Amino acid sequence: MHSKYAKRTNLIKPSELRLILTSSERPELISFAGGLPAPELFPIEEMKEASEAVLTHNGPASLQYSATEGFIPLRNAVIKRMEAIGIRSNLQQVMITSGSQQAIDLTGRLFLDEGDTIICESPTYLAAINAFNVYNAHIVDVEMDEDGMLMEALEKRLQENPQTKFIYTIPDFQNPTGRTLKLERRQRMVELANQYDVLILEDNPYGAIRFTGTPIPPVKHFDTEGRVIYLSTFSKIFAPGLRLGWICAGEKFIEKYIAFKESADMHSDSFSQRITAKYMEMYDLEEHIEKIKAIYNERCTTMLNSIDQYFPRNITYVKPNGGLFIWVELSDSVDASKIALKCLENNVAIVPGAAFYAKGAHKNTMRLNFSNSTPEQIIEGIKRIGEVLHRDLNRVDKSVEIAVY
């Protein structure tokens, strides 16, 4: 049989993350590799009550086909959440998706023709790049500093790429760097989008998980011409297993999103949508998020302190004000992929940063997740990584041969 695959199959790289996540299933392993929320915080008893209530009062509807755009009370709850952070919207501007990954995929489907340009942060969220690659996008990246994407560099890219469809940004506690785009740059990004007639895809899964500092309104808050498509998710504030995210955009866009979602999976899980809405009706989601933030803050602090204690001096890191990740830069000559393999031998998993670069990877970087490990695991895991880094440092210092490469 001849190969029948579409050309796009060549563009999907076997995810390094997948390999690491697979080995993460070893029970003795301490994993900082995934982006998993702390499962011990999931509101299990409340979910039992919510499931029971949904099945008792709306059993048939919760198991039946339902509207592609999503369950109205859930969309109303989403509208309320967004209103609290400075986004005004209505029911016709909100669609529920099967996780925000689907929102990213549908955005590619809706806007990208072969060869169209999208501009993203460098580094950025791996699975978004994979989704854009499905549509044969031309991906252009923009350097960041500690305050997010650099606006001068963004403008240069916009000038160089008149076929740009949208800017893809994760403004709050970015994956993988944990960096936050500062307020003036959010305003500037919208100005540039207006000026160069492009859209902005604002992917905001972590914004609600801020544990220090003052909240900054989302990019969508500054939107003057309906150019910002805002994505978020219940994955980090409630439960990722239910696969519930949402898109907020202009009504005309949402109409098309609905048509494409219909052909992608008809609608998101009716039962999970109703349970999530019921949970928010019966309990206080904000209170739950406060618990998550307190625990994540503790874990983040523990990890930062452990890094200071156990890592060599010649590294730098980003101290995040929220989210799930710490980004570490090793010295220039170090290949974090090799470090990651050695760490795995020592039963600790990390993701080498190269996986997050659309182009020209910085191989001396790595992403550490703190949300899915206890403080004890964090201390022990960072200690083990520290040992690997110190050994590597000694090896490089002693070996001229290797230092040449």
Place this chain on the structure above:
Amino acid sequence: MHSKYAKRTNLIKPSELRLILTSSERPELISFAGGLPAPELFPIEEMKEASEAVLTHNGPASLQYSATEGFIPLRNAVIKRMEAIGIRSNLQQVMITSGSQQAIDLTGRLFLDEGDTIICESPTYLAAINAFNVYNAHIVDVEMDEDGMLMEALEKRLQENPQTKFIYTIPDFQNPTGRTLKLERRQRMVELANQYDVLILEDNPYGAIRFTGTPIPPVKHFDTEGRVIYLSTFSKIFAPGLRLGWICAGEKFIEKYIAFKESADMHSDSFSQRITAKYMEMYDLEEHIEKIKAIYNERCTTMLNSIDQYFPRNITYVKPNGGLFIWVELSDSVDASKIALKCLENNVAIVPGAAFYAKGAHKNTMRLNFSNSTPEQIIEGIKRIGEVLHRDLNRVDKSVEIAVY
């Protein structure tokens, strides 16, 4: 702002079905329009037990991210179900999808480059055509008779279209016609696929809902070269709201399906996968399906009898041995879209058959769903359609002007 949409947005037709489904929400309406299972048969109390058990014993895992390929016990249950109908498979050959609609979409993504040909039945499942259109497929259709797709016509199409990627078929109680592909044609279809080096996409959501006649093994049973990709779903035998379907194909194919599913929605709902697997562990799904079949058989018979009683003589229909639909052909001059609108005025919804043709619609056809209405509603609804058809018949007889068009 200039339009930024991808070209493919022009290929997605606003679904006639959507319009009819929206008006179906009027409570006074009797709807034969959707393809909805009978919600009163959903096992609500059993679902409560299964949800409670999952949350009690596997709460955190059921709400956490999970493997893209799906929950192993659910995949094992699927393997067992397929084995019973003559498909042998292993875990590496089965992936869970977010409904079989996602399986169709991912198949397009995996195999279709712009302009590639797919061959389908005429008429066929509307939402599959929409999904293939996303990938700019060239759609070629093949006539059917009461025993399904005509093999001589299929071979002719294969000769005419050397760029064919796959044949899309719904062999059991096809949507929309209710027809079943006879055994010899299944064998012949596989022979032709081998000979012309194409794949077969076997979409089999209804096969388990056979209420009369002898079961016929699926096309996949006759697969000799790993060319048949088999899709099915829990939507018709359990609960469509949970959005759980599956793909069974060769291991190499499944590897690529997994990579594409990862970029589409990461994985299907963890909680729903576990509830469904738990339900099958705690209860007898076969027994539940027997109940569904008995009720659907009664409803189908009621609808057929009512058609005989209330419809004009000049119509023909397909008597199905299973599934959810009856297909009606009106006399050549009648436009079923107009009939559908008049029916809506009389508070009964049908889908005009034109919606199911990829090309050259037969406008004088309509699809009637019997699974989602009580026998009383069926009798009353068919009576109302009958009245509309009789009025139309009289009108045509009396009006020369209209008869000309």
